[in-house]
Amino acid sequence: MTVAEMKPGGTKPASAKVVLGLAECEQFLIQEARLLDDGRFDEWLNLFTADAWYWVPSQPNQENPRDTISLMYDDRRLLETRVRRLASPRIYSQEPRSRTSRMIGNVTIEEAAPDGKACTVRSKFQLLEYRRETQRIFGGTCYHHLIQGEKGIQIAWKRVDLVNCDAPHEGLVVPF
Amino acid sequence: MNDRTNGKNGQANGHLVLEDRKAQTFSVNREVFVSPTVFEDESRAIFDKCWIYVGHASEIRNPGDFRTRNVAGRPIIFCRDRQCTPRALINSCRHRGAIVCREREGNARQFYCMYHGWTYHTDGKLKAIPGDDAYGEKFDKSTLGLVEVPRFEHYRDFYFLNFDRDAPDLATYLAGAKEYIDLVVDQSPSGRMEIISGVQEYDIKANWKLLVENSVDDYHLVTTHSTWLNYMRNSGVNISVPKGQLLPTKGIGKDLGNGHLTTDNPNYRGRPVAKWISIYGEDAKADIDAIRKELVERLGETRAARVADTNRNLVVFPNLVINDGSSVTVRNFYPLGPDHMRVTAWALGPVEETEAQRARRLHAFLTFYGPGGFATPDDVTALELAQQGFAAWREVQWSDLSRGMGKSANEPQLHTDEGHLRVFWRRWSELMEQHP
Ligand code: FES
Ligand SMILES: [Fe+2]
Numbered sequence: 177m178t179v180a181e182m183k184p185g186g187t188k189p190a191s192a193k194v195v196l197g198l199a200e201c202e203q204f205l206i207q208e209a210r211l212l213d214d215g216r217f218d219e220w221l222n223l224f225t226a227d228a229w230y231w232v233p234s235q236p237n238q239e240n241p242r243d244t245i246s247l248m249y250d251d252r253r254l255l256e257t258r259v260r261r262l263a264s265p266r267i268y269s270q271e272p273r274s275r276t277s278r279m280i281g282n283v284t285i286e287e288a289a290p291d292g293k294a295c296t297v298r299s300k301f302q303l304l305e306y307r308r309e310t311q312r313i314f315g316g317t318c319y320h321h322l323i324q325g326e327k328g329i330q331i332a333w334k335r336v337d338l339v340n341c342d343a344p345h346e347g348l349v350v351p352f
Numbered sequence: 353m354n355d356r357t358n359g360k361n362g363q364a365n366g367h368l369v370l371e372d373r374k375a376q377t378f379s380v381n382r383e384v385f386v387s388p389t390v391f392e393d394e395s396r397a398i399f400d401k402c403w404i405y406v407g408h409a410s411e412i413r414n415p416g417d418f419r420t421r422n423v424a425g426r427p428i429i430f431c432r433d434r435q436c437t438p439r440a441l442i443n444s445c446r447h448r449g450a451i452v453c454r455e456r457e458g459n460a461r462q463f464y465c466m467y468h469g470w471t472y473h474t475d476g477k478l479k480a481i482p483g484d485d486a487y488g489e490k491f492d493k494s495t496l497g498l499v500e501v502p503r504f505e506h507y508r509d510f511y512f513l514n515f516d517r518d519a520p521d522l523a524t525y526l527a528g529a530k531e532y533i534d535l536v537v538d539q540s541p542s543g544r545m546e547i548i549s550g551v552q553e554y555d556i557k558a559n560w561k562l563l564v565e566n567s568v569d570d571y572h573l574v575t576t577h578s579t580w581l582n583y584m585r586n587s588g589v590n591i592s593v594p595k596g597q598l599l600p601t602k603g604i605g606k607d608l609g610n611g612h613l614t615t616d617n618p619n620y621r622g623r624p625v626a627k628w629i630s631i632y633g634e635d636a637k638a639d640i641d642a643i644r645k646e647l648v649e650r651l652g653e654t655r656a657a658r659v660a661d662t663n664r665n666l667v668v669f670p671n672l673v674i675n676d677g678s679s680v681t682v683r684n685f686y687p688l689g690p691d692h693m694r695v696t697a698w699a700l701g702p703v704e705e706t707e708a709q710r711a712r713r714l715h716a717f718l719t720f721y722g723p724g725g726f727a728t729p730d731d732v733t734a735l736e737l738a739q740q741g742f743a744a745w746r747e748v749q750w751s752d753l754s755r756g757m758g759k760s761a762n763e764p765q766l767h768t769d770e771g772h773l774r775v776f777w778r779r780w781s782e783l784m785e786q787h788p
Contacts, residue, residue: 232724234550242711245550245699248724249714257586257719261579261726268576269729344553344694347729 195292195324202283204322204329205299209278212351217259220351224331225323230255232336232352247341247348258351269347274307276350286319293324294332303352314352315339369781370750371774376757378774382745385559385738390784391690397787398670398780399424400515402611403525405672405684406430406440409509410546410703416459416474420451421696422686423513428501429453429463430511433475438506440513441476441498452498463498472498508537509545528608532666536676538659539625540702541646547682548699548714552722555694558735559742560671560687563695564776566731567673567683568605568615568665570767571755574598576734580720580727588630589621598768603663605756605765605772611669611779613772619663621678624713625702626660632712639709669779674700679717691739697721753777 211220224230232247241249250258261267279302288295296319303314316338323332336352364370368381368390384390404423407430411419418431420443427443429452445452445465452463452472462479463472469482476498484493503514505522507530512522523530537545556563566572574581574593584591591600603617622629626644628637647656663677675681680700685693699717701710720727741748756769765771 234552238550242707242714243549245548245552245714245722246718246724247552247722249718251715253587254715254719257583257726260582260586264579264582266578267730269733271733342551342553344555345723346555347732348724349729 196285196288196295196322196329198283198285200329201285201295201297201320201322202280202299205280205283205297205318205320208331209280209301213276213278215262215273217262217351221255221259223329224252224255224334225325226252228252228255228331229333230336230351231334232338232341232348234341236337236341238341247338247345248351262349267349269349270307272307274305274350276306277304278302280318294322296321301352305350312346316341316352318352367781368784369777371778373757376754378753378757378770378777379750380753380777381749382742382751383749385561385742386690386745388690391687393784393787394687395425397783401519401783402670403503403505403512403514403519403522403668404670405668405682406504406511406513408545408547408682408698408700409438409506409511410544411457412438414459416461417457418453418455418460418474419457420453420455422694424515425686426501427451428513429498431460431474434461434473435475437475438504438511439475440501440504440511442501443498445470446478446496446498447481476500508533508543525610526668527610527612528606529610529612529614529666529668532608532614532664532676533674535659535662535664536674536680536700538651538655539647539680541650541704542702544703545680545700546703548701548710550699552697553695554697554723554728554732555688555692556732556735557692558732558739559690560685560693561776561780562735562738563685563693564667564671564673565773566735567675568613568667568767568772569770570599570603570605570615570617570665571770572734576730577727579730583719583726584621591620603767605767605769607772607775608666611776611783612667613669613775614664614666615767615772617663617767619661619677621663622716623660623663623678624705624709624716631716636708636712643709667776669776675721678720679713681717681721691742 208223230250231241234245234247238244280299282300284298286296286298299318301315301318305312316336319335321332322329368384370379406423406428407419412430412432415432415434415436418429420429429441429443432438443451443453447468447470450465450467452465460474462474471479473479478493478496501513502517503519505512507522507526537543581591593600600620601618603615606614606616608614619627622631626640626647628640644660647660651659666674671685673683681697682700683695683697685695687693699714701713718725722728753770753773756765756771
């Protein structure tokens, strides 16, 4: 079933076009991962909507970022700060810079708007990070809420559930 | 007197901390950051002698609530027993040693050892032994409860333990630190603060004492945290630095007795209780005003200003830090070895806070603190770089903490001086030298 067909009421309007299909979403996530691996953080930031949020919980199944400490919980303004910080030569926790390699897989659409212009995508990821003679592995589940806007696909929110979210961590400076 | 230039021990006579009032220098031998012997001695001379933070009353609100944690190297159950008494029990089965409480937190009716099935009441008393007919007549079950730590006391809901039975009571020990804990607790209308759910844990590949220094070291703020200061500036906070100063406001570093110390700084960057800045958003203004109003009504103008217009980073010797500024952090850390520590950090807030107020507090907390924050990773980097430098401790033997030494006794030590850091080191050295 396509996203457009998931509309309540069922029947597919004759003119409906599948806007955010699984293939588009998967391509988008791959492209996002690529921007992050390549250190193109400004372009990555541009993927987010103006009122986007980005959340990395610190607890398994954490329900609320507003009453419980998270690892990261950025509104758009903090996300911009995060990216601006990454661009600064005085971000000493990134001297030298991390090298990262991300794999995205098991992509599924969990929920979709009736008009096919918004959906929540679940994916699995593995991230290798190498810096200062140490390689770290992160893995877990990502949720992206994607919307099809004027500027193409954008991220309205992103939640990253690390398998080891409640473990002691060293700096988490490069975004997931 | 020590020869600080060629890195030789000179006339240090085995002292690891040297204060030379004539030369106005204060030096710490870098051996203290790398030596396995010093590390061993610290656990006896410091962690077994001082009051060590265990947890906050709000973490064990209900009968049966427990938290297991490592305190000064021991596995501890911090719990409220079924009769409602807070306890610190050693989490080791009296039979043959296994950890009896295996969860990090929860609520228990009893503690059950999975090895041979001994069970304990939540107050530690032994409840039952499977097959107890195999024991002799004189075998006394009443003496085989979980062992309580020798001393366990609290000050305004902050619970501490002491492995030294003969230690002075906690209130005496805390000395001048009490006044600063009061300034934190007074932020709650009912005098009840709580640990906010969730915790940050991180490891630093550096000696634990470097984090004591770093937690109160305002000298490094501008250099290490310029990216965070940029965020403040971009958010409309006035961070301009008056001539002759290193930071926007001029604070002091204070000796609170018994090795405790604090910075005491006029606030410039917003406080949830209660100073509005633009980061909070226009709609938060009235809310912050109302918090402020309550504070003034309850405490009076002067005390309210003291609570709400000053920030403090407090060290309760040896390893508890309370940072009270744009949020309140309770930070505890332990050495895992001479060059490795484990940090645990919680956020603290008044129990009365609404969801919006809480969210504001956590927002500020996360922007600065923790592995994903905008400041902590750079602190961690600084400490790890220092630790790496200490590999040459034989060649470059002394670290310098002389800032502010040239001042007369009645001139205050600034927060950007190192007078308050020296307070820690004097006490550290005193306890280490007393140790047989
Ligand atoms: S070790 Fe606990 S019952 Fe044997
Ligand atoms: Fe710092």
